[in-house]
Amino acid sequence: MTVSSASTPAPRAPDTGGSVVISVDAMGGDRGPSVVVAGMAESAEKNPEIRFIVHGDQEQLTGLIARRKVLAGRCDIRHAGGVVTMHDKPSQIIRKGEGTSMWSAVESVKQGEAQVAVSCGNTGALMALSMLRLRKLPGVNRPAIACLWPSRSPQGFNIMLDVGADIRADAHDLLQYALMGASYARNGLGVEMPRVGLLNVGTEEHKGRAELKQAHEMIEQAAPGSFTYVGFVEGGDLPSDRVDVIVTDGFTGNVALKTGEGTAKLVGDFLKDAFSNSIMSKFAAVLAMTSLKRLQKRIDPRRVNGGIFLGLNGTVVKSHGSADATGVSAAIKLAFTLAKSGFQDRLAARVAQGAVAASVSAAEAGEAS
Amino acid sequence: MTVSSASTPAPRAPDTGGSVVISVDAMGGDRGPSVVVAGMAESAEKNPEIRFIVHGDQEQLTGLIARRKVLAGRCDIRHAGGVVTMHDKPSQIIRKGEGTSMWSAVESVKQGEAQVAVSCGNTGALMALSMLRLRKLPGVNRPAIACLWPSRSPQGFNIMLDVGADIRADAHDLLQYALMGASYARNGLGVEMPRVGLLNVGTEEHKGRAELKQAHEMIEQAAPGSFTYVGFVEGGDLPSDRVDVIVTDGFTGNVALKTGEGTAKLVGDFLKDAFSNSIMSKFAAVLAMTSLKRLQKRIDPRRVNGGIFLGLNGTVVKSHGSADATGVSAAIKLAFTLAKSGFQDRLAARVAQGAVAASVSAAEAGEAS
Structure with missing residues (x-):
């Protein structure tokens, strides 16, 4: 030592x-x-x-x-x-x-x-x-914090970012989050071709969020060969098998993260109440111990401990x-x-490549207009 | 007929x-x-x-x-x-x-x-x-959709609004949501003096959201005699006994609602998996039936069915x-x-009163500056 x-x-x-x-x-x-x-x-x-x-x-x-x-x-x-x-x-x-x-x-x-x-x-x-x-x-304009989310995906977790590094994110930031999140999924979770989704509300009323529509197009263009872009996803998709990486701004991501944790804890507490309710249910809890422990392990926040600064x-x-x-x-x-x-070197390479692609497409858009 | x-x-x-x-x-x-x-x-x-x-x-x-x-x-x-x-x-x-x-x-x-x-x-x-x-x-500038959220509060539910009527909300809208949500809590849930909180992220980084800080002050001023303002709350507080009414914009509220529903469903599915895992656990599930049914009832989304347009x-x-x-x-x-x-008449009266109070305080602020 x-x-x-x-x-x-x-x-x-x-x-x-x-x-x-x-x-x-x-x-x-x-x-x-x-x-x-x-x-x-x-x-x-x-x-x-x-x-x-x-x-x-x-x-x-x-x-x-x-x-x-x-x-x-x-x-x-x-x-x-x-x-x-x-x-x-x-x-x-x-x-x-x-x-x-x-x-x-x-x-x-x-x-x-x-x-x-x-x-x-x-x-x-x-x-x-x-x-x-x-x-x-x-x-990179804004770094992000990425967290893991228990999910139905084969790897058992989805990645969400940003969950609180910055409360704002413009379309370019969201594209960077998509690139960084995909790189993290590949190197941290071993997902060869990560599915990336952009968090939105599932109604017609999202018209006002111009940066989301713009990010939608930018991420779609950046995807081929690197990740699969599944388009807009909703809050209910966070634990789903539709997606591996969920991209959002740090305000929404932080609220979603804490809401998910709070809900899981509420259901867990209600479950404990239910099993300590009667002698019969306490006996049942003893019998079901192994199963309950397995459940607890699956949703144990300690297993997904670790937000990554990207x-x-x-x-x-x-x-x-x-x-x-x-x-x-x-x-x-x-x-x-x-x-x-x-990971760090791969991430840097991927982001640099994304930045070049974005500036090329911005230049092309400029020429076209 | x-x-x-x-x-x-x-x-x-x-x-x-x-x-x-x-x-x-x-x-x-x-x-x-x-x-x-x-x-x-x-x-x-x-x-x-x-x-x-x-x-x-x-x-x-x-x-x-x-x-x-x-x-x-x-x-x-x-x-x-x-x-x-x-x-x-x-x-x-x-x-x-x-x-x-x-x-x-x-x-x-x-x-x-x-x-x-x-x-x-x-x-x-x-x-x-x-x-x-x-x-x-x-x-009222923007109507809101209010939903009920299973919680540890005595009435068993908290109210959150807006959960998707409009993706934007400025400080004045958030004040209106606070007034409408408090009125709904009083008339719909029988909470005499509702506790109202404003949804935010729990970090230092919220400095950028100017409309939240402004709404924070406006709601604080409107509270006395009508409801208790508990200040900023986080995603984890949604199901808590800290608050009865959670105020947020429709984008964040919609994501939080769907995240909460998705998480509860995930935990429920994991629970089902756990109990169907072995003969022992299936037997335990039979014994625990009453308790599990009670749990199911507590988190049953059908019981909280009904978003209100306010x-x-x-x-x-x-x-x-x-x-x-x-x-x-x-x-x-x-x-x-x-x-x-x-409810409708009471709500209208409360909102009108709030609008008068807001314009008076705006006028006072104008004089002071």
């Missing part, structure tokens, strides 16, 4: 013999560093190739990591005394965040020491820091603030899968 | 001795008039005060109604040969819809023969026809196109409750 300081620029990590290095912000979550380290240990057990650069309080982390045998020799600890809290405003963190574990974790990706960063911290601050330090990919020069995975060890482990696994697939 | 033609303006209905008259479009639903008449019969059995004016094919309706003893002497059939289909465009119906059962059903409310109209037909066409024939309430000179209830008899009966019950409470 190596200890170095985050205040001096770190050198490139030594040759890790084909292993994948994940940069982990150990301090930002609601449950503290012990849960993050437990999640790292879970991941490390399953993936022998994984190594970590861990950012946070050196003394605490040294103790926590020493207690996990599976992490021995696989963690590089970087001391960072500051912690970004859930109440810190992104603007403050941009000005004064240097020296926090979150800043340090993003910095490891910027310096090329780690392929992906993972944090359970404040989403707004993490996005602001990631944009400040990693900068936007050429051709559109930056580097990949950042945002885990839920309240994630437990299983949740943190799921986020790390996602980071690992993306790193292994060379 | 009386039969008259929809083509000649109908006179005021004769004194119905304190009963409530509901105008029913029998033809628009996916399942045809027999299901609508079955739903009417269910309602009529529970509410001795209810009477109907039924619009559609006279011969079919006469036969269907004759088979239901509970409807004897309580239905006034109006022949309308035309049917609005799910594929008709609202613009076509406005031009050529006269003579359809939907047009005729709305007309009965316009003529004051019935207090509320109920239709399972095409939402866009029904809204367009309702706006054309009933006209907007003074002070902001017109007359109340229109839109039932799901695929509603069965229980669904139609729920929509009619809602129409009945609103009619009994004198």
Whole structure:
């Protein structure tokens, strides 16, 4: 276990013999560093190739990591005394965040020491820091946060983006989201030819949303050879097998995400009520335990833990603030899968290609008019 | 049973001795008039005060109604040969819809023969026809569709609006939605002092949505004495006990509604899968039948069937196109409750008062600046 300081620029990590290095912000979550380290240990057990650069309080982390045998020799600890809290405003963190574990974790990706960063911290601050330090990919105007959604698709999940990086999105942004989402589906979920849909309302009244109609045409043009464009989809299609990637602006996406989570939780609570209602139903619950556990696993939000920041020069995975060890482990696994697939380079190439295509078609439209 | 033609303006209905008259479009639903008449019969059995004016094919309706003893002497059939289909465009119906059962059903409310109209037909066409024939309430710029949402609130449901009448809403529209939603909660759900929230994303990034911040202030000022304003709420609060009325634009509301429905259905399907998985779990399902039925009833979309069109000179209830008899009966019950409470007059008074208050505060703001 190596200890170095985050205040001096770190050198490139030594040759890790084909292993994948994940940069982990150990301090930002609601449950503290012990849960993050437990999640790292879970991941490390399953993936022998994984190594970590861990950012946070050196003394605490040294103790926590020493207690996990599976992490021995696989963690590089970087001391960072500051912690970004859930109440810190992104603007403050941009000005004064240097020296926090979150800043340090993003910095490891910027310096090329780690392929992906993972944090359970404040989403707004993490996005602001990631944009400040990693900068936007050429051709991307607005980065996006993509989430996974339990679905009837063969891979078990659909991808939705943007779910809250920016409340606005114009037609060009929506096209970029389609390209980035398709790339994520291919590299993160292994969907060879992702089906992409654009979220809209299913009535005649959508005439007013000019940017959606424009995006509809732009995405249709960009699809061939790269993904299948299924056209407009509705809220009810989010968990369906009609689509793998759902594209929307960050306002609508955030509301949809939280509505879905809230509804699933409501139904789950009602189910619990139903089974604790009588002696008979409690007995039934015992008999049905295996089935209920299977159900719980299918809709367990911890399994889909990990919003991905897309559109930056580097990949950042945002885990839920309240994630437990299983949740943190799921986020790390996602980071690992993306790193292994060379996702960042593929994404950059795809976006650049899309930007060229869009400017060509814009130029053609200009000539035609 | 009386039969008259929809083509000649109908006179005021004769004194119905304190009963409530509901105008029913029998033809628009996916399942045809027999299901609508079955739903009417269910309602009529529970509410001795209810009477109907039924619009559609006279011969079919006469036969269907004759088979239901509970409807004897309580239905006034109006022949309308035309049917609005799910594929008709609202613009076509406005031009050529006269003579359809939907047009005729709305007309009965316009003529004051019935207090509320109920239709399972095409939402866009029904809204367009309702706006054309009933006209907007003074002070209302955009009418809204309000839906019920299963929740942890004491009344078991929250109200959300707009869920798709119009994809846009400015600050003044959102204020009107708050007033109309509060009035609906009071008269439709019996909530004395409704808690109203404005849907937003829970991050710092909402700075760009100027109309939401403005609406936030306007609703806060309008609240005292009429409803409690709880401020911004998130998608996760829709089924919560934090709020009774959720205000949003029709694009976001429509996506949220369909996302919630889709998620509930997904979890329900997963639950069914789980219980049919093994002999043990099937046995457990039998034991848990009563509990599962109770759960099903709590989240049954048919129980919350009925979107209300608010902001017109007359109340229109839109039932799901695929509603069965229980669904139609729920929509009619809602129409009945609103009619009994004198909802339309109260709503008009409240909106007028709100419009005055808004113009006074706008004038004051003008003076101050």
